[in-house]
Amino acid sequence: MSETISFDEFLKVDVRVGTIIEAGPFPEARKPAIKLKIDFGDTIGVKKSSAQITKHYTPEGLVGRQVMAVVNFPPRQIGPMMSEVLTLGVPDADGEVVLLQPTTDVPNGGRLY
Template sequence: MDTITWQDFTAVELRVGTVLTVKDFPQARNPAYIITVDFGKEIGIRKTSAQITALYDKDELLGRQIVGVVNFPAKQVGPVRSEFLLTGFYTDDREVVIAVPERPVPNGAKLL
């Protein structure tokens, strides 16, 4: 494993946001959702696609807080402009378990 500096770590903007909408993404190569998240006043509302359909229903994601990387450049994923990276952990079956704060925090709060 490579080591990084503290400066490397602080350059990554890991922020908390609340899921506003979750829609099916039928054009995706692998099953995915299009997710819109409110990251607070400083960051605003951003959209991404995420391959998390195996473990999460759309309804259970609504209103949930998630952790996202908000300072990657936007990336075009088919017809969707992905504006942040939803973070998570792979299970042994390569499904994604999303990273969430343990308790509610303000939207836009930065992971320290």
């Protein structure tokens, strides 16, 4: 477990729901990954992300899926792409990433609380 933080510190991490509108292979990445474009609604807009999720997901199976992502980290250069959000997941029993997503469709841009 990580160190204890205050609720105010937790609120600094802006986790939002978005819908994947585009997904494609990312052969330039050091580890197998998929490039994503995620729509977070009118206020935040469409953001790019790179996710190492190739064990459980294919690009064509991701379009239309809602996911959770941190939207207020600074952009990060991943190979030739600038990743604008951190798409969230948890490890399965083998350590492979499983995406976090709502169990019911919700409006894009909704904040985790």
